[in-house]
Amino acid sequence: MTGTSSAPLRLTRQERTASMTLGAVFALRLLGIFLILPVFSVWAQTLEGGTDAFMVGMALGIYGLTQAVLQIPFGAASDRFGRKPVIVTGLLIFIAGSLLAYSADNITTLLIARAIQGAGAVSAAVTAMISDSVREQLLTRAMAFVGASIGVSFTFSLVISPILADSIGVPGIFLLTALLCMLAIGAVLMLPTAPVKRFENFRARAKLRDVFLHSQLMRLNLGIFSLHMAQMALFVVIPLRLAELDLVVAQHWTVYLPAVLVSLAFLMPVLRHAEKTGRTKELFVGAICLVLAAFAGFEIFDNSVLLISVLLLVFFSGFNVLEASLPSLVSKTAPQECKGLALGVYNTTQSVGVFIGGAAGGWLYSVFGTHGVYGFCAALMVLWIIAAQGMTAPARGNVEADS
16 A cells, blocks of 8 residues: 555546536437437327337337447447547437427337437447546546436436427427537537557457456446436426326426435435445446336336325436446446446447347336336346346455456
């Protein structure tokens, strides 16, 4: 132990700027989901073909399918060609999809537009660029900026989406997301370029096999798949359930906002405490249990707007911790030379969860009602808790984990 190791580590100005800027870019990218999530299932019923709950769920989730197909190629490309070119290319594709969605007047055109939006699969490249820009010891803190920015983005979306839908319409929201992504491109181009390791023998197949078969990464990938599958399925039914309880869409933010704000207030303190005490796994499993408790509660207490708000607080308290922790755990666990690829696999499983969650949520709702969706999501959380028992938190300062 050297004398310098006792000094408290802090993010430098450059590290903080990179973390906050890229976190904002990540969050802006996810606005493609978040801004329409609170109003989509209700608004889609006004489109030609929009009365089919399964098609509505598909249009909501297809975004994740095209992301799933392209996350791994984009992550690998960022390892080989650099982060910035890949990020800018993906954001331009997203803009094209948003403009098509702006002009859509039927559910099929909207589904195609959402698929193009999802094809701009830059999540892995953005996460890898943060990893390049920040010291290993502070990576969890930097990734927490990403989690917090996603949480802020989600909170903002829940509040502003009903207001925007009332003033400029949902098509106007798609146009707004395109404009925001243009700003994100400018922000990325202004950042300093962090060095990316390049390798003469770029053996993508061997790396892909190593990443897929890495036991710890498999657990983390299962986790993000389950988390976002449950989130999308939940938000297929929650706006409809609130409408059934006679809460107009323009007032739905009064349910979402307190739940998200209170849960975010506890995010950074609990992450810091877990880091300092070495209890990352305990916090992780506890957060999954909170999400499970929320779905169990929805099964019984979804007949009241107030109780739904309380259960959403429980849900987001677990969700935000998991959303902030998972990217950091993947970055620390993945072998250094294929970190971008590992994050590509991670974001692919997240995107598959988004797609299946939207489609399954729509189908389950049409066949079994809200309780079928809640029970399905609760079962997912039980499986995740079982898988997480074999999780090993990466050692501090350790970049690679054993396969």
